[in-house]
Amino acid sequence: MIVIVVVLSIIGHTAFCVELINRTHATARLTHHTQKIIRNVLLLQILVWPFFLAAFRTPAPSLLPAAEWLQQLPAMVQQLLYGTALLALIPLHHTWRWQRRGKRQFLAAVASLPISTEHAGTTPDLRGTPGLLGRAFPWNEIWSPVLTLKSIVVTGPAAATISPDRALRILHLSDLHFDGTPGPEYYRSVIEACLQQEFDLVALTGDLTDRHDQIPHLIELLRPLQDRAPCLFILGNHDWRNEPQAIRASMQHAGWVDVGGKQRRLQTPAGPILVAGSEFPWMPQHPPDLSADDNDTLRLLLTHTPDDLSFASRQGFDVVLAGHTHGGHVVLPVLGPVFSPSRYGVRFAAGLFQTGQLWMHVSRGVGGMHSLRWRCPPEVTLLTVAPDSRVSRGHTGR
Numbered sequence: 001m002i003v004i005v006v007v008l009s010i011i012g013h014t015a016f017c018v019e020l021i022n023r024t025h026a027t028a029r030l031t032h033h034t035q036k037i038i039r040n041v042l043l044l045q046i047l048v049w050p051f052f053l054a055a056f057r058t059p060a061p062s063l064l065p066a067a068e069w070l071q072q073l074p075a076m077v078q079q080l081l082y083g084t085a086l087l088a089l090i091p092l093h094h095t096w097r098w099q100r101r102g103k104r105q106f107l108a109a110v111a112s113l114p115i116s117t118e119h120a121g122t123t124p125d126l127r128g129t130p131g132l133l134g135r136a137f138p139w140n141e142i143w144s145p146v147l148t149l150k151s152i153v154v155t156g157p158a159a160a161t162i163s164p165d166r167a168l169r170i171l172h173l174s175d176l177h178f179d180g181t182p183g184p185e186y187y188r189s190v191i192e193a194c195l196q197q198e199f200d201l202v203a204l205t206g207d208l209t210d211r212h213d214q215i216p217h218l219i220e221l222l223r224p225l226q227d228r229a230p231c232l233f234i235l236g237n238h239d240w241r242n243e244p245q246a247i248r249a250s251m252q253h254a255g256w257v258d259v260g261g262k263q264r265r266l267q268t269p270a271g272p273i274l275v276a277g278s279e280f281p282w283m284p285q286h287p288p289d290l291s292a293d294d295n296d297t298l299r300l301l302l303t304h305t306p307d308d309l310s311f312a313s314r315q316g317f318d319v320v321l322a323g324h325t326h327g328g329h330v331v332l333p334v335l336g337p338v339f340s341p342s343r344y345g346v347r348f349a350a351g352l353f354q355t356g357q358l359w360m361h362v363s364r365g366v367g368g369m370h371s372l373r374w375r376c377p378p379e380v381t382l383l384t385v386a387p388d389s390r391v392s393r394g395h396t397g398r
């Protein structure tokens with residue numbers, strides 16, 4: 001019994017610390033430096049907790065009846081032990097949600113096509129601490145990107161404005177983190193795979209780079225996409241902590257359309273659409289209010305974080321594209337994603353989610369600052385948006 005309580009305490013304490021890490025990384029109120037300190041303290045606490053409990057193991061539980069061992073523990077330690085054991089309900093809840101819906105949403109792809117990065121080489125990428133980590137974990141997937149093909153059917157009033165014969169095809173890229181690891185050849189392989197597909201629009205949902213001096217190289221790599229379709233972008237938290245105005249200006253100068261805090265109407269081969277961009281909470285304001293706009297055009301929101309879901313719902317968006325969470329970085333068997341910087345925790349770590357008439361696609365991202373991924377490969381997505389054939393064409397009002 002005591003062993004079970006101790007094991008539950010370790011599990012519950014770990015889950016609680018991970019929850020705190022996820023939620024403190026979702027806010028713009030804390031500086032990156034503070035977030036890093038909190039994360040490192042909590043990770044250290046996870047490691048220390050079993051030793052803390054072991055320190056009260058005298059005399060050993062095996063030498064004393066369980067009740068007596070408990071009684072000889074200081075009252076505060078007893079409370080901590082039982083309190084943290086109760087927190088084991090957190091991973092239990094995650095497992096229940098992951099098994100019930102999350103796994104299906106996470107894996108909601110028509111196809112997942114591996115992108116060969118063979119000619120990208122691995123040696124130049126394996127430098128520094130990320131390289132060490134990459135080597136240390138043999139199943140690390142940070143160099144194994146996939147092109148996922150996903151499709152959704154929109155049912156709202158906007159469905160009538162999308163051609164029934166020609167679905168809208170959006171190439172969704174997110175979280176490039178173009179800062180040296182993996183190297184440029186990795187990204188070239190991803191772009192080449194994208195160019196094998198047909199698309200009407202390119203949407204880049206933030207975290208372009210942590211090194212502003214890399215922007216010219218990134219723009220050059222992305223140039224072939226611009227020859228194929230309109231390219232729109234917003235910035236993410238990593239861009240905001242870098243030099244956001246300089247990154248924004250460089251991208252605009254190169255021909256990318258900045259929709260951060262703005263909205264644009266576009267004519268696509270599938271029909272007219274409205275695209276808005278949100279960099280909230282890092283940009284303090286959302287794009288202009290659409291709640292009173294009864295125009296039936298399909299509304300697409302590019303946002304960096306899935307935490308904008310409720311805003312998108314209030315504003316009558318039909319489709320949201322987001323990133324930021326990197327799929328949870330590590331997806332444990334049975335339990336699901338782990339590290340997901342969101343106020344929803346791991347709930348929207350990656351995948352396709354529907355709430356009412358609103359669809360949200362959360363990308364696992366192409367790159368990442370952290371060099372460990374497991375059962376969570378980097379992705380670029382071709383999202384097909386088709387209208388529900390049952391929606392009458394010629395309706396009035398949203």
Ligand SMILES: [Fe+2]
Pocket residue numbers: 175177207236238324325326365368
């Ligand atoms: Fe990111």
